[in-house]
Amino acid sequence: MPELPEVETIVRELRPIIIGRSWEKMDVYLERCAIFNDVPNLPLGKITAVERRGKYIIIYLDGGYKAVVHLRMTGKLVWHATKIIHSKYTRTVIVFAEGGFLTFEDIRTFGGVHLYREEAIVSALTGLGVEPLTSGFSVSYLREKLQKKMAPIKTLLLNQAIVAGLGNIYVVEILYRAKVRPDRSGKDVKELGLIVEKTKEVLEEAINHNGTTISDYRRVDDKTGDFQNFLRVYQKENCPLGHPVTRFKQAGRTTYFCEKCQK
DNA sequence: ACCGCGTCCTGTTAGC
DNA sequence: TGCTAACAGGACGCGG
Numbered sequence: 249m250p251e252l253p254e255v256e257t258i259v260r261e262l263r264p265i266i267i268g269r270s271w272e273k274m275d276v277y278l279e280r281c282a283i284f285n286d287v288p289n290l291p292l293g294k295i296t297a298v299e300r301r302g303k304y305i306i307i308y309l310d311g312g313y314k315a316v317v318h319l320r321m322t323g324k325l326v327w328h329a330t331k332i333i334h335s336k337y338t339r340t341v342i343v344f345a346e347g348g349f350l351t352f353e354d355i356r357t358f359g360g361v362h363l364y365r366e367e368a369i370v371s372a373l374t375g376l377g378v379e380p381l382t383s384g385f386s387v388s389y390l391r392e393k394l395q396k397k398m399a400p401i402k403t404l405l406l407n408q409a410i411v412a413g414l415g416n417i418y419v420v421e422i423l424y425r426a427k428v429r430p431d432r433s434g435k436d437v438k439e440l441g442l443i444v445e446k447t448k449e450v451l452e453e454a455i456n457h458n459g460t461t462i463s464d465y466r467r468v469d470d471k472t473g474d475f476q477n478f479l480r481v482y483q484k485e486n487c488p489l490g491h492p493v494t495r496f497k498q499a500g501r502t503t504y505f506c507e508k509c510q511k
Numbered sequence: 512a513c514c515g516c517g518t519c520c521t522g523t524t525a526g527c
Numbered sequence: 528t529g530c531t532a533a534c535a536g537g538a539c540g541c542g543g
Contacts, residue, residue, distance in 0.1 A: 250536075250537095251536065251537090254536085280519095303537075303538095318537085318538090319537090320519095320536090320537050320538075321520090321535070321536060321537060322520090322521080322522090322535090322536090337521095354520095355520080355521055355522065356519085356520045356521055356522085356535090357519085357520055357521080358519065358520065358537065358538085359537090372538085372539095396513095397513080397514095398513075398514080399513075399514060399515085403514080403515085406537090408537090408538075415536055415537070416535095416536055416537085417536055418536095460536080462535085462536065463522095463523085463535075463536080464522095464535090464536080465536075482536095498515095499514080499515055499516080500515080500516065500517085501535095501536090501537095502534085502535085
């Protein structure tokens with residue numbers, strides 16, 4: 249569900265709320281959504297930073313620990329300043345010493361909050377590819393990653409080990425703007441400059457609109473994003489030029505594209 | 512090594 | 528209307 253722009257929105261909203269607050273404990277309502285990795289369920293210090301890497305949220309604590317949160321399909325972080333409103337889907341709750349609660353809610357329970365010692369190497373993070381909004385995401389980087397790949401460009405852009413943070417919605421939108429068919433083999437795609445440019449463009453626009461709310465994604469204050477109003481082909485019948493949008497499955501995921509606009 | 516499929520869950524929607 | 532099957536924005540493990 250949440251992809252890079254949604255996670256970035258959440259991180260930006262979390263920072264002013266929780267940085268400087270003291271982590272008291274984590275109350276667990278569903279075991280698999282709260283993994284402690286031998287970290288004690290005790291005060292872990294003050295929050296010093298909240299960062300995003302791909303679709304992961306990393307919360308750093310000055311007691312020598314860190315929390316890694318992934319929302320997967322339906323996860324939400326919701327801030328409660330005074331008292332918790334429990335939902336049917338509240339899976340774990342971070343309690344702060346000064347007051348305030350950060351609840352992790354997740355219908356499908358794929359996501360979770362994982363605690364680590366600060367120096368722990370988190371394999372889910374070390375395996376990630378470049379951040380698409382940095383200079384590391386360039387034509388030469390993409391060329392190196394795609395030049396020998398038989399897999400379709402859509403599937404390759406979804407691969408977090410190549411680019412960190414893209415999901416189904418944004419890859420569909422990026423390929424439409426880059427005018428590249430999603431079923432072309434990675435090695436055959438020469439429009440790498442366009443893909444790099446449109447990736448940055450779509451992600452930046454989406455961040456400026458606080459992400460895309462199709463169904464479940466919500467911000468920390470439970471508000472929705474707005475970028476769903478600017479999608480051009482994802483879940484559309486027609487593209488902005490009025491051509492019919494084709495829909496098919498690639499590696500189990502629904503792809504939308506325009507046969508006239510994308511070559 | 513690469514690539515696609517099945518799987519973890521639950522809620523919603525489309526179709527009969 | 529009511530039931531059922533398919534589908535949903537992610538990521539990982541497995542097997543071909």
